Amino acid sequence: MAKRRVGAVIYPGWEMLDTFGPLEMYSVLGAEEVEICVIAEQPGPVPAALGSDGPLAPRVYADYGFSDSPALDIVVLPGGSGTFPALESAAMLDFLRTAAETAEVVTSVCTGSALLAKAGLLDGLRATTNKQFFAMARMQSDQVEWVEEARWVDAGKFVTSSGVSAGMDMTLAVIARLWGQDLAEQAADYAEYSWHRDADSDPFYKDLDKGSRQLGLV
Amino acid sequence: MAKRRVGAVIYPGWEMLDTFGPLEMYSVLGAEEVEICVIAEQPGPVPAALGSDGPLAPRVYADYGFSDSPALDIVVLPGGSGTFPALESAAMLDFLRTAAETAEVVTSVCTGSALLAKAGLLDGLRATTNKQFFAMARMQSDQVEWVEEARWVDAGKFVTSSGVSAGMDMTLAVIARLWGQDLAEQAADYAEYSWHRDADSDPFYKDLDKGSRQLGLV
Numbered sequence: 001m002a003k004r005r006v007g008a009v010i011y012p013g014w015e016m017l018d019t020f021g022p023l024e025m026y027s028v029l030g031a032e033e034v035e036i037c038v039i040a041e042q043p044g045p046v047p048a049a050l051g052s053d054g055p056l057a058p059r060v061y062a063d064y065g066f067s068d069s070p071a072l073d074i075v076v077l078p079g080g081s082g083t084f085p086a087l088e089s090a091a092m093l094d095f096l097r098t099a100a101e102t103a104e105v106v107t108s109v110c111t112g113s114a115l116l117a118k119a120g121l122l123d124g125l126r127a128t129t130n131k132q133f134f135a136m137a138r139m140q141s142d143q144v145e146w147v148e149e150a151r152w153v154d155a156g157k158f159v160t161s162s163g164v165s166a167g168m169d170m171t172l173a174v175i176a177r178l179w180g181q182d183l184a185e186q187a188a189d190y191a192e193y194s195w196h197r198d199a200d201s202d203p204f205y206k207d208l209d210k211g212s213r214q215l216g217l218v
Numbered sequence: 219m220a221k222r223r224v225g226a227v228i229y230p231g232w233e234m235l236d237t238f239g240p241l242e243m244y245s246v247l248g249a250e251e252v253e254i255c256v257i258a259e260q261p262g263p264v265p266a267a268l269g270s271d272g273p274l275a276p277r278v279y280a281d282y283g284f285s286d287s288p289a290l291d292i293v294v295l296p297g298g299s300g301t302f303p304a305l306e307s308a309a310m311l312d313f314l315r316t317a318a319e320t321a322e323v324v325t326s327v328c329t330g331s332a333l334l335a336k337a338g339l340l341d342g343l344r345a346t347t348n349k350q351f352f353a354m355a356r357m358q359s360d361q362v363e364w365v366e367e368a369r370w371v372d373a374g375k376f377v378t379s380s381g382v383s384a385g386m387d388m389t390l391a392v393i394a395r396l397w398g399q400d401l402a403e404q405a406a407d408y409a410e411y412s413w414h415r416d417a418d419s420d421p422f423y424k425d426l427d428k429g430s431r432q433l434g435l436v
Binding site: 021023028029031034036037050052053056057059130165189191192193207209 | 226233234235237238239241242245247248249254255256262263265267268269270271274275276278279281283316348349350371380381382383384386407408410411412414421422425
């Protein structure tokens with residue numbers, strides 16, 4: 001297998017750890033195994049979310065726009081407070097459909113699965129999302145088998161995780177599937193990360209829709 | 219207390235999670251509590267490390283250069299494979315000394331503490347660093363009380379953590395100190411992060427200087 005191209009697909013108000021937790025775990029595999037790039041609607045700096053206060057925080061530099069992105073082997077799709085406006089972006093939903101056609105694995109973290117669901121990519125599949133804002137994903141499609149209690153859900157091509165930090169646990173599981181368990185264990189050790197290995201054990205199920213209630217979504 | 223300015227000080231080959239783990243935890247506090255910015259020697263895009271293969275991965279956009287950085291209340295200093303060349307940068311070491319003068323707290327993750335040690339800022343203090351590359355920090359100063367087994371070490375103004383993921387645990391402890399335990403617990407829950415609360419318990423002490431031996435440092 002040649003090295004894989006990992007692409008993070010971001011938008012204004014992307015959540016920082018949703019994006020860089022997974023990218024960290026892939027980065028540890030080194031340049032022989034992965035190439036990492038960042039894609040946004042337009043190339044250039046894209047601001048992250050400052051909590052629920054929208055796109056104010058550090059800016060990551062998108063290497064490619066949607067129109068000139070190379071094919072991606074692994075897609076990393078973060079959530080964040082910017083997911084709300086991104087759900088209304090036809091360009092984003094179209095790009096996700098196109099990227100998914102040729103990708104080996106499409107992964108989402110947090111509310112990123114709301115975007116996949118809105119794009120119709122999760123219909124008929126099991127999936128999960130951020131615990132505190134579960135309703136936001138559920139509202140995008142009733143054809144998805146939404147799993148409330150899961151750290152992440154592996155549905156084959158599409159792998160969706162719970163909120164923020166769960167993306168790292170999911171990514172190590174994806175690395176174990178694609179590169180083998182030994183390399184996943186080495187990656188976790190290198191990052192001094194205590195890997196939560198059980199996809200079904202979800203310590204944050206306790207907060208289900210806590211944020212959705214504050215937003216009046218449920 | 220007015221809101222605090224959190225500044226990540228980066229350089230080519232910065233480790234992604236070292237930087238964005240801590241920034242994520244601060245970001246969750248929201249725009250009323252924090253402003254987050256990124257500083258590098260020059261403003262503009264600065265590439266992250268791809269494992270041990272140097273600066274190849276995504277680029278974060280530095281908002282300020284060393285010469286026009288505003289005063290920082292909290293410094294976030296990552297490690298990464300770029301730490302080696304950064305240790306030779308007088309501009310970096312000078313900036314760290316200047317920033318530390320006015321900062322409330324200076325935090326480092328991973329090999330970031332090697333830079334603080336080289337700048338002379340940790341002399342006479344307890345500190346820790348990345349476990350697999352411990353020798354790299356120790357070589358910078360014998361006036362530091364290096365603590366081999368610690369997830370992080372709080373020496374007051376200077377708080378240093380072990381490798382990569384440990385930065386998140388340290389940051390939540392800093393948030394608890396500056397903003398209170400409740401807000402730190404809320405931040406961990408929001409990020410669905412299982413906070414490792416015990417600074418003295420270090421699951422990765424087992425790998426002490428594993429990487430240093432591979433590099434021939436010990």
